[in-house]
Amino acid sequence: MTPINAADLDILRRTLGTPDLAWLLARMRTRLESTGQLTGTVTKPQSSAGERAAVARLLNRPVRAGTSASVSLDTLDDVLRRSGTWPAGLAAAVVALTGTVVDPxxxxxxxxxxxxxxxxxxxxxxxxxxxxxxxxxxxxxxxxxxxxxxxxxxxxxxxxxxxxxxxxxxxxxxxxxxxxxxxxxxxxxxxxxxxxxxxxxxxxxxxxxxxxxxASSPTAPSNAAPSSTAPSSAAPSNAAPSNAAPSSAAPSNSAPTDASAESARWRREAWQSVGVVLDELSSSVLVLGLPGGVESPTARALAALGDAGQPVVLTLRQLLADGIGIVPSVVFVCENPAVVAAAADALGPDSAPLVCLNGQPGAAAILLLEALVAGGATLRFHGDFDWSGIGVARALGERVAWTPWRFAAADYSAACAELSGLPPLLVLPGVSAASVETPWDADLAEAMASVALAVDEELMLPGLLADLAR
The missing domain is CATH 1.10.150 (DNA polymerase; domain 1)
Structure with missing residues (x-):
């Protein structure tokens, strides 16, 4: 391509690139893009006096009467070539002024x-x-x-x-x-x-x-004991299944627009909501009293710390890599770490096997619980008697079968009758007994909506510890 001479381009701009001819240049560019040719006539029906005068000067003709401005593109091409203003012709002039045109x-x-x-x-x-x-x-x-x-x-x-x-x-x-x-x-x-x-x-x-x-009912059954048969996605007994998905509250569907910690948290929760974890160490689960075994480093650690009555934090990495050892027939599941701490303090090595979700069940917790169910364990769950606790229970029920552990309408009513100074049950928009089902005990949601008091799991420690004592 021959380099464009700056002086020639300046002359072309003063000839064809003036403000009063901007409409013409734009129309020619559009036509060149759509057809690849500049022939025929271009007309602007309602043009200004300045635009009509500019067309007349461009074509070296008198200003015509009327309000429209018309330009024969063939004539304009001839003018540019003959005058030497742009010997390469009109199409090349438009490209020089407006940039390369892609072939139609x-x-x-x-x-x-x-x-x-x-x-x-x-x-x-x-x-x-x-x-x-x-x-x-x-x-x-x-x-x-x-x-x-x-x-x-x-x-x-x-x-x-x-x-x-x-x-x-x-x-x-x-x-x-x-x-x-x-x-x-x-x-x-x-x-x-x-x-x-x-x-x-x-x-x-x-x-x-x-x-x-x-869904009208989650997979957690009513008070019947769960089947010891593992879900179809579970791995063989005593091994952490390779395809256990995490269960957690889905993130907001709107991504944060900054690179702050909030954005990083949203990204982590977004991936976790579909079973993908950003790393295998950030997801963990707190346990006490799992018997462990000798088949893997993780199983041996569980056995040693269980004998010492010490809680254990298991990472997703460990659960993906190692078997967990012996699977107990019954495993208790709680929502809050305070229950594990109290059991370790009061019962030590005599505590029944206990797994803590620490809120919504994450990838590590689900992986462990599915492995336990696959090995034949019955899970017994207890959580806070508030709407969030009900949400945790339902989320857990969507992944593994469990039976209630002091987590039924009768337990709630008894706690409300025995305990004083209970806080009011937080009313969430759109949440009521009609909108939140408790399929393990249909009367629980109705009782909570009626009494409207929240009972934190920690307030029920005496009864829970009595059940854990073995």
Whole structure:
């Protein structure tokens, strides 16, 4: 390409690039993009006097009467060539003033390629992700993430692969990325794929949580003992199953816009809501009295600390790598660490096996409890008598079968009658006995809504410790 002479370009700007001819230049650019040619006539029906005068000077003709301004592009091309203003002609002049024009066929192909990328996201086969896909396309997030249509198609295909593999079960982010898109770091926070995929995970996690809440009854049975048969996703007895998914409250479907701790927490919760953990050490579970064994380092540690009456914190990494040893026939499950501390203080090595969820059950807790159920253990759960505690119980019931441990309507009523100074039950928007079911005891939600008092788990320690004494 011949370099453009600065002086020639300046003359061209003063000839064709004036403010009064801006409409003409814009129309020619559009026509060149759409057809690849500049022929025929361009007309502006309602033009100013200045615009009509500029056209007259450009074509070296008198100003015509009327309000419209018309320019024959063939005539203008001839004027530029003959005058020497721009010997390469009109099309080359427009390119010099406005930039390179993509060939119309190439432009159409680019448009089709972008549309194909968008269609890939719209056709993920996951209706619950349609809103997320529309937002990514509508807000231009896909275009910002990919420099070209081809890159966008590749990115959309990777997102489709990620969506098809979710939810997973207790899998590390690096391992999940390596398995799905063949790059352990492809879903890291700083990558374009990672930035879009975490939004996908958040949307899917929220949809799955909503579907679970809307279900007429969770999998926790009414007071019947759970079957010792492991769920279909469980691993063999005494080994932590490789596909146990975490169960936690789904994150908000709106990503924070900063890089603060809040943003990092949202990202962690978004991935965890679909069974992916950012690392295998941040998720842990507190236990006391698990017998352990000799088959693995973790089992031996459980045995030694159990004999000493000391609580143990097990990480997801340990549970993924090691067997847990002997599986007791009954394992008690509590919501709050204070119960474990009290049991360790009062009972020490004589405490029955106890697992603490410490709020919503996370990846490590679910992995351990599924391993225990797979080994034949019956789980007995107790939590706070408030709506959050009911939520924990329901979330647990969606993953493993359990029976209530002093966690029925009669227990709640007795506690309210015996204890004084109980705080009022926090009223949450839209939460009532009609909207929150307690399938292990249908009367519990109604009793809580009627009495409207909260009973923290710590207030029931005497009875709980009596049950744990063995």
């Amino acid at each position: 066929v190439e432009r159409a192909g680019e448009r089709d390629a972008w549309q194909a990328a968008a269609n890939t996201l719209r056709r993920l086969g996951r209706p619950e992700l349609s809103g997320w896909a529309d937002r990514v396309i509508r807000t231009g997030a896909l275009r910002r993430a990919a420099p070209t249509a081809a890159a966008a198609q590749a990115l959309a295909a990777q997102l489709a692969t990620v969506a098809a593999a979710l939810p997973t079960s207790g899998e590390s982010l690096g391992g999940f990325a390596a398995r799905t898109v063949h790059d352990a770091h492809a879903l890291d926070a700083h990558t374009q794929l990672g930035a879009l995929a975490v939004g996908l995970a958040s949307a899917l996690g929220a949809a799955l949580a909503g579907a679970s809440s809307a």
